[in-house]
Amino acid sequence: MLARIQVPAQAKRGEIITIRIAIQHPMETGYRPDHFGRRIPRNVIHTLVVRFAGAEVFRADMGSGVSANPFLQFHVRAEAGGEFTFDWVDDTGAKGSERATLNVV
Amino acid sequence: MRALCMLLLWPLLLAAQTPAPRSGLEFASADVRALQADDFANPGMLWVARGEKLWNTPAGRSATSCAGCHREAPVSMKGVAARYPRFDREAGAVLNLEARIKRCRESRQQAEALPHESEDLLALTAYVAHQSRGQSLVPAKDVASVAARERGREQYFRRQGQMNLACMHCHDRLAGRKLLSDTISEGHGNGYPAYRLEWQALGSLQRRLRACFTGVRAEAPAFGAPELIELELYLVQRAGPLRVETPAVRR
Numbered sequence A: 001m002l003a004r005i006q007v008p009a010q011a012k013r014g015e016i017i018t019i020r021i022a023i024q025h026p027m028e029t030g031y032r033p034d035h036f037g038r039r040i041p042r043n044v045i046h047t048l049v050v051r052f053a054g055a056e057v058f059r060a061d062m063g064s065g066v067s068a069n070p071f072l073q074f075h076v077r078a079e080a081g082g083e084f085t086f087d088w089v090d091d092t093g094a095k096g097s098e099r100a101t102l103n104v105v
Numbered sequence B: 001m002r003a004l005c006m007l008l009l010w011p012l013l014l015a016a017q018t019p020a021p022r023s024g025l026e027f028a029s030a031d032v033r034a035l036q037a038d039d040f041a042n043p044g045m046l047w048v049a050r051g052e053k054l055w056n057t058p059a060g061r062s063a064t065s066c067a068g069c070h071r072e073a074p075v076s077m078k079g080v081a082a083r084y085p086r087f088d089r090e091a092g093a094v095l096n097l098e099a100r101i102k103r104c105r106e107s108r109q110q111a112e113a114l115p116h117e118s119e120d121l122l123a124l125t126a127y128v129a130h131q132s133r134g135q136s137l138v139p140a141k142d143v144a145s146v147a148a149r150e151r152g153r154e155q156y157f158r159r160q161g162q163m164n165l166a167c168m169h170c171h172d173r174l175a176g177r178k179l180l181s182d183t184i185s186e187g188h189g190n191g192y193p194a195y196r197l198e199w200q201a202l203g204s205l206q207r208r209l210r211a212c213f214t215g216v217r218a219e220a221p222a223f224g225a226p227e228l229i230e231l232e233l234y235l236v237q238r239a240g241p242l243r244v245e246t247p248a249v250r251r
Helices: B002-017 B030-037 B044-055 B066-070 B097-108 B119-130 B143-157 B167-171 B205-215 B226-238
Strands: A003-006 A016-023 A045-052 A055-061 A071-077 A082-090 A095-104 B086-088 B093-095 B194-196 B201-203
Touching: A003 A082, A003 A095, A003 B044, A016 A045, A016 A082, A016 A095, A016 B044, A045 A071, A055 A071, B044 B066, B044 B119, B044 B194, B044 B201, B066 B097, B086 B143, B093 B097, B093 B143, B093 B226, B097 B119, B119 B201, B143 B167, B143 B226, B194 B205, B205 B226
Parallel strands: none
Antiparallel strands: A003 A016, A016 A071, A045 A055, A045 A082, A082 A095, B086 B093, B194 B201
């Protein structure tokens, strides 16, 4: 699953930084019929978890109301350097992940 | 003397009479414009990122990537999308950008064909076209394109479908007015492939054009059909100096 993440490479201690992630995904609602009138099964990214240095800092539980190619943004206070890990999973069990390192000066 | 003055002033008068073309972006709501302006939030950039990966991935019997021949896309593909469609000597036909990419994929990479509107073809087209963002469209000048463009122009002004409307009726006469919940724009193709919120995906200019055919209840030509290429050619000329916006965001 293709995704783009935006994490500043560097921040000052105590600074509030913006983290953004966009994932290419149809977020199929489960309510749409295909060309033959059959229901397309629901398939959404239901869980996205972001950890910083191993500790969870952000979690999104998503449903069929979220648009395709979801774009999420949140803020964290940079106390120390470390690695962000992004992990998500959809209804078919397909998983995706990304990581990025933050340096605090 | 007066006649001479009129002759000299004629180009000025013409320029004053034809207002500068306005991109579909100008007809979009503020939130759609904000989405296009932010290269991270713009969902079309996901396809550009995918296209960049494909550009560097060897494929087919040649085991060569696009980069293997064309090197750095920001250098080799800069301005390319702005001058398509145009006549391709090898193909012996006028090709749009998608068709040109398909040819390289099939005959140079010797890889399986990418179907029209497939995610991979859209991604490669978006990536190549993105390298021309900000460049003015350049109408092709070759003989074959000029002839094909004339057919496209005739088509643009021809009534069709059960509603008996020509492109001109909406995009020249009613630009800025509402059609259901849509604001009709001048119908320029400078942002494609574009991300339409209605599609929840990136789509080609031909996909949008086919929707306009269906909209007036006319039979839409198949993807890649000469009629659509001819229309694309005329749209480039009609768009004048508008700049490539790929990937644009539209409603």
